[in-house]
Amino acid sequence: MADLSYNFAGIKSPNPFWLASAPPTDKEYNVVRAFEAGWGGVVWKTLGEDPPVVNVSSRYGAVQLNGQRMMGFSNIELITDRPLDVNLEEIARVKKNWPDRAVVVSLMVPCEEEPWKRILRKVEDTGADGVELNFGCPHGMSERGMGSAVGQVPEYVEMVTRWCKEHSDMPVIVKLTPNITDIRTAARAAVKGGADAVSLINTINSIVTVDLDQMAPTPVVDGKGAHAGYCGPAVKPIALNMVAEIARDPECQNIPVSGIGGIANWRDGAEFMALGCGSVQVCTAAMHYGFRIVDDMITGLSNWMDEKGYRTIDDFRSMAVPNVANWNELNMNYDIKARINQDSCIKCGICHIACEDTSHQAITAGRVNGARHYEVVDKECVGCNLCMLACPVDDCITMERVDKGKPYMNWNEDPRNPFSTAAE
Amino acid sequence: MSDIAAGRLSGEELAENFSDIHPPLDAMSAHIEASRCYFCYDAPCMEACPTGIDIPNFIRKISTDNVRGSAIDILEENIMGGACARVCPTEVLCEGACVRTAQEGKPVTIGALQRFATDWLMEKGEQPFARAAATGKRVAIIGAGPAGLSAAHRLSQLGHDCEVFEALPKSGGLNEYGIADYKVVDNFAQKEVDFILGLGGITVNHGKKLGQELALGTIRNDFDAVFIGSGLGGVQALALEGESIDGVFNAVDYIANLRQTADKATLPIGRRVVIIGGGSTAIDIAVKSKRLGAEDVTIVYRRGAEAMSATDVEQKFAQTNGVKIKHWMQPVGIVSDNGAVSAVEFEYTKQGPDGKLIGSGEKTTLEADMLFKAIGQIFVPDPVFGTAAQLELKNGKIAVDDSYATSLEGVYAGGDCIDGNVGLTVAAVQDGKKAALAINDYLAKK
Numbered sequence: 016m017a018d019l020s021y022n023f024a025g026i027k028s029p030n031p032f033w034l035a036s037a038p039p040t041d042k043e044y045n046v047v048r049a050f051e052a053g054w055g056g057v058v059w060k061t062l063g064e065d066p067p068v069v070n071v072s073s074r075y076g077a078v079q080l081n082g083q084r085m086m087g088f089s090n091i092e093l094i095t096d097r098p099l100d101v102n103l104e105e106i107a108r109v110k111k112n113w114p115d116r117a118v119v120v121s122l123m124v125p126c127e128e129e130p131w132k133r134i135l136r137k138v139e140d141t142g143a144d145g146v147e148l149n150f151g152c153p154h155g156m157s158e159r160g161m162g163s164a165v166g167q168v169p170e171y172v173e174m175v176t177r178w179c180k181e182h183s184d185m186p187v188i189v190k191l192t193p194n195i196t197d198i199r200t201a202a203r204a205a206v207k208g209g210a211d212a213v214s215l216i217n218t219i220n221s222i223v224t225v226d227l228d229q230m231a232p233t234p235v236v237d238g239k240g241a242h243a244g245y246c247g248p249a250v251k252p253i254a255l256n257m258v259a260e261i262a263r264d265p266e267c268q269n270i271p272v273s274g275i276g277g278i279a280n281w282r283d284g285a286e287f288m289a290l291g292c293g294s295v296q297v298c299t300a301a302m303h304y305g306f307r308i309v310d311d312m313i314t315g316l317s318n319w320m321d322e323k324g325y326r327t328i329d330d331f332r333s334m335a336v337p338n339v340a341n342w343n344e345l346n347m348n349y350d351i352k353a354r355i356n357q358d359s360c361i362k363c364g365i366c367h368i369a370c371e372d373t374s375h376q377a378i379t380a381g382r383v384n385g386a387r388h389y390e391v392v393d394k395e396c397v398g399c400n401l402c403m404l405a406c407p408v409d410d411c412i413t414m415e416r417v418d419k420g421k422p423y424m425n426w427n428e429d430p431r432n433p434f435s436t437a438a439e
Numbered sequence: 440m441s442d443i444a445a446g447r448l449s450g451e452e453l454a455e456n457f458s459d460i461h462p463p464l465d466a467m468s469a470h471i472e473a474s475r476c477y478f479c480y481d482a483p484c485m486e487a488c489p490t491g492i493d494i495p496n497f498i499r500k501i502s503t504d505n506v507r508g509s510a511i512d513i514l515e516e517n518i519m520g521g522a523c524a525r526v527c528p529t530e531v532l533c534e535g536a537c538v539r540t541a542q543e544g545k546p547v548t549i550g551a552l553q554r555f556a557t558d559w560l561m562e563k564g565e566q567p568f569a570r571a572a573a574t575g576k577r578v579a580i581i582g583a584g585p586a587g588l589s590a591a592h593r594l595s596q597l598g599h600d601c602e603v604f605e606a607l608p609k610s611g612g613l614n615e616y617g618i619a620d621y622k623v624v625d626n627f628a629q630k631e632v633d634f635i636l637g638l639g640g641i642t643v644n645h646g647k648k649l650g651q652e653l654a655l656g657t658i659r660n661d662f663d664a665v666f667i668g669s670g671l672g673g674v675q676a677l678a679l680e681g682e683s684i685d686g687v688f689n690a691v692d693y694i695a696n697l698r699q700t701a702d703k704a705t706l707p708i709g710r711r712v713v714i715i716g717g718g719s720t721a722i723d724i725a726v727k728s729k730r731l732g733a734e735d736v737t738i739v740y741r742r743g744a745e746a747m748s749a750t751d752v753e754q755k756f757a758q759t760n761g762v763k764i765k766h767w768m769q770p771v772g773i774v775s776d777n778g779a780v781s782a783v784e785f786e787y788t789k790q791g792p793d794g795k796l797i798g799s800g801e802k803t804t805l806e807a808d809m810l811f812k813a814i815g816q817i818f819v820p821d822p823v824f825g826t827a828a829q830l831e832l833k834n835g836k837i838a839v840d841d842s843y844a845t846s847l848e849g850v851y852a853g854g855d856c857i858d859g860n861v862g863l864t865v866a867a868v869q870d871g872k873k874a875a876l877a878i879n880d881y882l883a884k885k
């Protein structure tokens with residue numbers, strides 16, 4: 016049996032699945048239910064200074080795709096709207112009752128040293144395992160000079176991180192906003208400020224849908240809508256890339272990363288871990304299906320690790336990082352062609368029309384004895400994968416390697432490159 | 440004593456038995472189902488639809504809430520898209536060809552989606568089509584069934600005025616007088632007729648039967664062109680002695696009466712019912728007998744299950760309704776008691792070496808209070824042609840060329856009455872549409 020426990024920047028948890036700072040972790044009631052369900056840790060819903068914020072009614076929006084609900088999810092909620100003392104008291108009690116679980120507290124106060132110092136001391140008193148600095152919230156708080164307004168300015172990230180390290184002994188995780196051109200800039204600033212870890216991504220600025228009757232972005236609040244923070248399965252690819260950018264950046268110095276964004280099952284989690292994450296955080300999937308999804312996360316990861324022979328998370332963590340390359344390091348001699356398994360082909364013609372209309376006219380549509388027949392023309396196929404991705408039948412189109420024996424040659428070495436080093 | 444009685448079941452039971460067998464999809468289910476469609480290229484389903492509806496396109500429009508666009512796609516090719524959605528044997532047409540049938544044995548339920556879209560439009564009470572500028576040409580249509588109405592609608596759209604002559608008091612043909620009640624509930628056939636006539640330019644004259652009130656010769660003189668869509672008027676006989684005694688019925692006649700009877704409790708039905716035939720009419724009358732309260736209902740067919748023209752789905756439908764289907768038996772005699780049928784005598788059959796059916800000599804008897812003949816309908820030429828005009832026949836039905844032209848100039852025909860038609864509503868609609876286009880060409884040249 017694989018060992019799923021993990022020590023993330025000094026924060027221990029029985030498994031790497033944490034709930035992200037959000038409504039699922041807003042109060043003791045939820046967090047206790049989450050721990051009962053098996054979650055390894057929580058990042059408590061972001062705390063701020065009193066008086067607490069006030070939220071609007073109509074808070075969430077969603078993208079639905081072909082019947083799949085909440086493919087993408089958006090919100091215009093602020094940080095916790097409950098008094099600080101109430102939260103602190105509950106955090107202390109939860110940590111006491113659940114000593115083996117990770118309890119991290121998310122924080123967001125104005126960009127001045129005193130308020131940070133004040134709140135850190137109070138959090139420390141609860142016995143919490145660490146803090147996460149919310150530099151990511153893209154709406155509501157940023158207009159007040161907090162959240163992503165801080166996260167988008169590397170100097171502020173560094174400065175606030177440094178204050179936190181100075182005024183507390185707790186591990187400090189810096190939560191990054193994706194609403195930035197190059198995620199590495201913010202991550203490097205966190206490293207410079209002395210952060211113990213980074214977590215990402217927070218939500219992405221978005222308008223998920225426009226209500227064409229009310230002529231307003233959703234969620235609509237009395238006829239108007241504000242840009243909202245986007246998350247859920249749709250953002251996972253963006254999060255994975257940002258995680259990989261940090262994992263392979265020498266200046267980020269292998270800082271521990273907690274992966275967040277669209278994680279809904281064990282496989283999503285494993286992908287983040289393969290790109291370097293030591294823990295992963297979940298919000299939307301829990302808000303969609305409830306806490307019981309963690310059961311699949313734990314058993315799925317464990318079964319997969321057993322199958323692969325990985326005993327601990329570190330056995331496979333970061334294994335995909337060296338294979339994340341720049342384009343000009345890819346092998347130009349690698350050549351694949353689409354192959355159609357005629358026995359499993361159901362004759363939907365999708366591969367043909369996709370390639371015919373938009374790619375390389377490499378799949379012919381014909382009839383053999385009256386039956387539809389789709390055939391790849393090797394000469395035209397550039398091995399782009401489009402047909403394989405569009406085909407509705409699993410493994411019906413596969414890509415076969417045909418470059419047999421040619422040596423590795425990247426673009427820099429390619430004679431077709433006008434600036435090629437091997438051209439002469 | 441033969442046991443034939445009305446009111447075997449309670450009013451509630453009868454209402455339940457004759458309600459919609461496939462209730463409509465709600466918007467949610469329609470979306471889920473529509474999302475199963477792959478939007479195939481050169482879609483096999485589309486090729487399998489006799490009217491060539493652009494199925495992937497109309498399904499996609501349902502999934503984007505463009506239901507009006509979806510319904511128009513359907514009705515443009517098939518003005519009886521609503522009826523066809525309910526009555527087509529989709530298992531051997533579009534759904535049989537759907538790639539999901541090959542993939543997982545569960546086709547996209549195209550018929551149900553088609554009903555969803557067409558119902559939506561018809562409930563809006565909209566006529567989505569407009570007539571072209573009047574051409575001044577007049578076309579006579581014989582028969583207000585699917586073929587005739589389809590032809591009339593297309594011709595009117597093209598700017599021609601249509602005069603329909605219909606023998607019966609209601610329009611719709613077998614949609615009104617034949618198709619099973621539980622497929623077309625809530626007076627759907629008449630609603631669809633009204634929808635079709637809503638285009639304008641079509642007048643229906645009821646109680647006008649060609650061969651009685653009208654003669655083909657006169658009509659040809661009075662109109663610029665004629666379309667015949669008179670269906671099949673006769674019923675194949677068993678050629679047995681006693682075929683006309685009490686208790687022996689033509690299935691189609693009984694069905695026509697049943698369709699027109701609002702209170703099903705007034706319909707007499709036998710305790711033991713035997714049906715001879717292997718097509719959908721046999722299935723229909725068997726299921727209806729059962730649903731009217733008959734105790735034992737048996738379909739007897741002279742060959743095996745695979746040779747029945749009723750589809751697999753239809754056969755199973757009958758069986759789940761408690762109908763017994765017996766194969767390899769042919770009727771050889773009707774046993775009577777006091778002038779009414781009491782049993783039917785059968786001989787077991789088998790296939791001879793040349794594929795022909797041969798009697799085995801071995802016999803058996805099935806007791807019956809009612810015997811239904813459902814061995815096929817035939818075209819009866821006399822009323823249509825009278826004695827004067829000579830329309831060429833082929834295989835006992837009207838012979839037409841590729842453009843639905845008969846042997847008489849300016850006279851076109853389609854639907855059940857022409858040679859080569861497969862005997863489905865959808866095929867009749869396609870014939871009417873294609874013939875209308877041919878008539879339009881003919882009129883342009885005239």
Ligand SMILES: Cc1cc2nc3c(=O)[nH]c(=O)nc-3n(C[C@H](O)[C@H](O)[C@H](O)COP(=O)(O)OP(=O)(O)OC[C@H]3O[C@@H](n4cnc5c(N)ncnc54)[C@H](O)[C@@H]3O)c2cc1C
Nearest residue numbers: 582584585586606612613649669670854855862863864867
């Ligand atoms: C019991 C039964 C069940 C069926 N079930 C199905 C089913 O589930 N699905 C399916 O696809 N098909 C079914 N069919 C077949 C389908 O009903 C026919 O193929 C279709 O109705 C043919 O259309 P049509 O317009 O050619 O003929 P019809 O529907 O027969 O219409 C012909 C019209 O012409 C009129 N007419 C006839 N002679 C004259 C005349 N001399 N002068 C004036 N008017 C005349 C008739 O009164 C009638 O209104 C069924 C048929 C029967 C009998």
Ligand SMILES: Cc1cc2nc3c(=O)[nH]c(=O)nc-3n(C[C@H](O)[C@H](O)[C@H](O)COP(=O)(O)O)c2cc1C
Nearest residue numbers: 035036037061090149217246247276277297298299
């Ligand atoms: C309703 C809602 C409220 C959130 N509130 C916070 C918050 O207070 N602090 C914070 O750091 N992140 C907040 N987030 C962001 C999540 O913690 C997480 O980073 C993001 O949702 C991506 O993960 P997911 O794709 O699993 O949802 C919130 C997200 C949602 C949906």
Ligand code: SF4
Nearest residue numbers: 370396397399400402
């Ligand atoms: S891999 Fe790309 S180019 Fe080749 S057949 Fe498929 S779609 Fe066409």
Ligand code: SF4
Nearest residue numbers: 360361363364366406
């Ligand atoms: S997309 Fe796949 S199933 Fe469809 S025709 Fe092409 S190979 Fe066959």
Ligand code: SF4
Nearest residue numbers: 476477479484537538
């Ligand atoms: S064959 Fe099936 S999946 Fe393909 S377009 Fe037709 S209904 Fe859709």
